[in-house]
Amino acid sequence: MSLVVANALTEEYAVIGVDILSEASYWKIDSINKGQFPIKADDPKIELFYANARKKQNLYATFDSYAYSKADIIIVDINLDVKKRSSEINELQGYEVDLNPFRSAMETIGSQCKPDCLLLVETTVPPGTCKHIVQPILEKCLGNRGLKTDELKIGHSYERVMPGPNYIDSIQNFFRVFSGVDEKSKRATETFLRTVISTKEYPLTELGSTNATEMAKVLENSYRAMNIGFMVEWSRFAEEAGVDLFEVVKAIRMRPTHKNIMLPGIGVGGYCLTKDPLLASWSKQNLFGSKEGLPQSENGVRTNDMMPHFAYQQMKRHFDRSLAGAKVLLLGVSYLNDVGDTRYSPVEILYRSLMTDGARVTCHDPFIEFWDEERLEVEHDLEVVMASSYDAIVISTGHSLYKGNTKLIRAICENNRSMLLFDTIGIFSSEEIEQLKRSVRVKVLGRGDL
Amino acid sequence: MSLVVANALTEEYAVIGVDILSEASYWKIDSINKGQFPIKADDPKIELFYANARKKQNLYATFDSYAYSKADIIIVDINLDVKKRSSEINELQGYEVDLNPFRSAMETIGSQCKPDCLLLVETTVPPGTCKHIVQPILEKCLGNRGLKTDELKIGHSYERVMPGPNYIDSIQNFFRVFSGVDEKSKRATETFLRTVISTKEYPLTELGSTNATEMAKVLENSYRAMNIGFMVEWSRFAEEAGVDLFEVVKAIRMRPTHKNIMLPGIGVGGYCLTKDPLLASWSKQNLFGSKEGLPQSENGVRTNDMMPHFAYQQMKRHFDRSLAGAKVLLLGVSYLNDVGDTRYSPVEILYRSLMTDGARVTCHDPFIEFWDEERLEVEHDLEVVMASSYDAIVISTGHSLYKGNTKLIRAICENNRSMLLFDTIGIFSSEEIEQLKRSVRVKVLGRGDL
DSSP states (O other), X not given: OHHHHHTOSSOOOOEXXXXXXXXXXXXXXXXXXXXXOSOOBSOHHHHHHHHHHHHHTOEEEESOGGGGGGOSEEEEOOOOOEEEEEOTTOOEEEEEEOOHHHHHHHHHHHTTXXXXXXXXXXXXXXXXXXXXXXXXHHHHHHHHTTOOSTTOEEEEOOOOOOOSTTTTHHHHSSOOEEEESSHHHHHHHHHHHHHHSXXXXXXXXXXXXHHHHHHHHHHHHHHHHHHHHHHHHHHHHHHHHTOOHHHHHHHHTTSGGGTTOOOOOSOOOSSSTTTHHHHHHHHHHHTSOOSOOOHHHHHHHHHHHHHHHHHHHHHHHHHOSOOTTOEEEEEOOSSSTTBXXXXXXXXXXXXXHHHHTTOEEEEEOTTOSEEGGGTEEOBOOHHHHHTSOOSEEEEOSOOGGGTTOHHHHHHHHTSOTTOEXXXXXXXXXXXXXXXXXXXXXXXXXXXXXX | OHHHHHTOSSOXXXXXXXXXXXXXXXXXXXXXXXXXXXXXXXXXXXXXXXXXXXXXXXXXXXXXXXXGGGOSEEEEOOOOOEEEEEOTTOOEEEEEEOOHHHHHHHHHHHTTSOTTXXXXXXXXXXXXXXXXXXXXXXXXXXXXXXXXXTTOEEEEOOOOOOOSTTTTHHHHXXXXXXXXXXXXXXXXXXXXXXXXXXXXTSOOEEOSOHXXXXXXXXXXXXXXXXXXXXXXXXXXXXXXXXXXXXXXXXXXXXXXGXXXXXXXXXXXXXXXXXXXXXXXHHHHHHTXXXXXXXXXXXXXXXXXXXXXXXXXXXXXXXXXXXXXXXXXXXXXXXSSTTBOOOTTOTHHHHHHHHHHTTOEEEEEOTTOXXXXXXXEEOBOOXXXXXXXXXXXXXXXXXXXXXXXXXXHHHHHHTSOTTOEEEESSOOSOHHHHHHHHTTXXXXXTTSTTO
C-alpha cells in the first residue's frame, strides 16, 4: 500500500511508513531507507514502484510516531491478531482476540494526529471496530489535547491484496469497498481512494456504514475459508471412496452457479483465512452481544487447520514403512504459490510431523531463504536439491517453478525407484502422473488411488 | 425426463413411464394418459413437449412392471428419501436413509428386464450405490432367472433439473456428467445421452467411475446447501449489527472468486438440498465404513432447516404485538420462485408457527391450487387476495409475479397503516422499499434496519 500511495495516479504524496520497533520489523525500516525493499514476490512491479519512489524521494520509513503529527492522511495497516489454542494435531480448541495492541496504536495516533486528518483503517478488524473502538479513542485523545473532534474523519476500506505475481495490481487495479463513520468521512475516503486506485476500470463500492465494510471483509475471507474447509471434508471422502476429486470438481465447475467450488489441497495458510472467521465470530459475541458466534465459519477454520495433519497421515499410509531416518524433500514451504510468505503455512505442520517421526528433511522454496517460524535455512536452487536422492519428495506449495517442469519430472524419475512422490497440491497433469508412475510411486492428495 | 426422451433429438423412442400405485401418484398415471400433464411450471416447453408426444403417441404411463420386460433402456428416476427427526424449531436431530424401497424397485426391474438392457440410474443416490447395491441385485436377479449377466449395462448420469421457467432446458440443454460400472456401460450410456441432450453445445463429461458421478451430484447440492447455510449464519449477524447484507453481498460478488456467494433468504426447500448432504454423509459411514460423516455438510442442512424459525422470530419482533387473531397474508408457498412445488417448503414452518400462535392466515401462490402437505386450498388470484386488508403481508416466495409489480405495491400501500410488510426474500428494490415505507412498516430479512 505504501508503494501504491507513493506511486499515486493523480496526486503526489509524501509517504512515511511507520512501524513499531520489534525484532520482526526493525530491519525492514532500515532496509526501506537504504534502498532494499523488504518484501520478495514474483511481481516485477514491486521493484519498479520502489525504484520510482526512491527516485522521487517520496517514501521514507521510521519508528517515530512524531510522523503522525505531519500527516493529512493516516492509513492504518497494522496487524490485529488472533491467538489460537490448538491440540497436537492442530485442532482449534479456543482462541482470543487481543485488541490491546490495536487500541494502543490508536492512542498513539490520537496523541499526535492533526484534528482534521483522515484516519483510514485498512486493517481487517472485527466488525464494529471503527464505530465502537477507533472513533471513541480518537475523540477522547483529541479532547484530552483540548482539540475539536468535529473535523476528524474516520474511514474504512479494506485491501484485497493477493500476494504473488499480481501483488501491486491487487491493490491498484482492483475493486475497492469503502465507507466512513459519517458523511464527511465517506467523502474524504472516496476522494483519497480515487487518487491511488484505477477507479475508472474498477469503480469504488460505497457501503452504508463501516460496520458493513468491516463485515464485508471478514465475510469475503470466511467464504473462502469455509469453502476450503468444505472441500477438505470431501477430500477425505474421495480418498475413502477411491474417487478422483479433481475430475469431479472440474465437472461441477461447468455450472456457473458452482464456479467457485474449490480444489482439494494441503490446507490453508497465510494471515487472513486462518483467522478472519474467528474475528467475525468474536465480534458477533463481544461487540454486538450475541449469545452465539458463527459456528459454521469457525468450523471452516477448524477443519482447515487439521488438513496438513490429515495429509501427513495419507503420506504415512502410502510410504508404508517407517519415516525414521528417511530422506524427505519438501518442495515449497510458503503457504501460497509464487510468493515468499510462510505465515501460518500448512507446510509447517507437515514439516514438524516429519521431524517428530525422525525423518531427515530438506526444504526448497524459490522465494524463501530463511524460514522464520522454523529458524531454518531453505534451499532455493532446485537443481542443487534435485542432485540428491530421496525416499520421498513432497510437492507442498504450488509454485509455478514446479508446474510443467520437465527437468523436475526427469530428475524425480531418475531418483531411487522405491521413492514416494506425494503431491499435496495436484500440480501434475494426468499425463505427467502416468509418466512419473512408470518410475516412482505416486500419491496425489484428493485423487483417490488414480 | 420422460418428455425429453419422448422428444429426443436424434432418435425416436417409445416412452413408458412406470410408477407404483400410491395416493401421491395414481392420478398422475391417469392424467398423463388422458391428456393432462400433471406438473405445473412456468415453462411453456412442458406443454409443447407433452402435446408433441401426444401427437406422436409415444408417451404412455402405467403402474405395471411388465413394462420393464419390453425396455431396451430403463431410466431410474425414483425417489430415495431421507427420514429426518427434527425438534419443534425444526432443528435436525437425526436421520435415516432407508434404501429398502430403492432395493425393492431394483428387484422388480431385475425380475423383468432384458439381460442386455441399459439400466441408467438418474436418481440421486448415496455414492457407491450403483457398484455396491444396484449391480449385485441386478446380477443376482438375472442369475436367478437363469440368464447371463455379462451383457447387462449399468450407467449413472444425474439430472441437473432446475424447476421453473427453464425446466425442460435444464435437462435437454445443459451439461451432463455420466459414467458406468464398466466400459460397455459407459459407452451405452454415452450413446443414449447423445440422442436426447444437445451435446454439441453442452458437451458430456465422462468420469472414471459411478462412485465419482454419484459423488459429484451430492457434492454439487451440498455445495449449494452449505453456502446457503453459511449465509443464514451471516444473515443473523447482519441483523444484529444493523448491516444491509444485500449491499455487502453485491460488493463481494464483484470478485470473480466470490461470484457464487449466496443472498440471505427464508431458508432452503425442495427435494434435493434438504437431504443430499445427508445422503453423502450416510454413504461415507455406511457404504465406505468411515467412522466420521461429513459434519460441515450436515451442519449446512441443520442451519438451513432452522432458518424459517429464525425468520418467524424476526417477524414477531417487528410485529411488536400479539399475532393471535392477526390477519396475515403469505405471498407464495412454493419453495422456489416460478414453480408449483411445495416439497419441504420453508414456508411450511412459517405457516405452522403463525397457526400455532393463532393468526388467521391466507395463502396465495400463482402455481398452487392445493397445498398437499398442509391440506389447504391456496388462492391463486392476486387481485382477489389484495382486495382484503391485513395486519401483516409476508413475501414468502420470490415469484416473478410479485417482483416489480406496481399494482401489488399500490395495493400494499392502500392497506391499513399499521400493517407490517415482511419481505423474507428481498424482492423489492431500494426505491420500492422507500415508497412502501411511506405507507406501511417494512422489514426485509437480512437488510438490517434499513
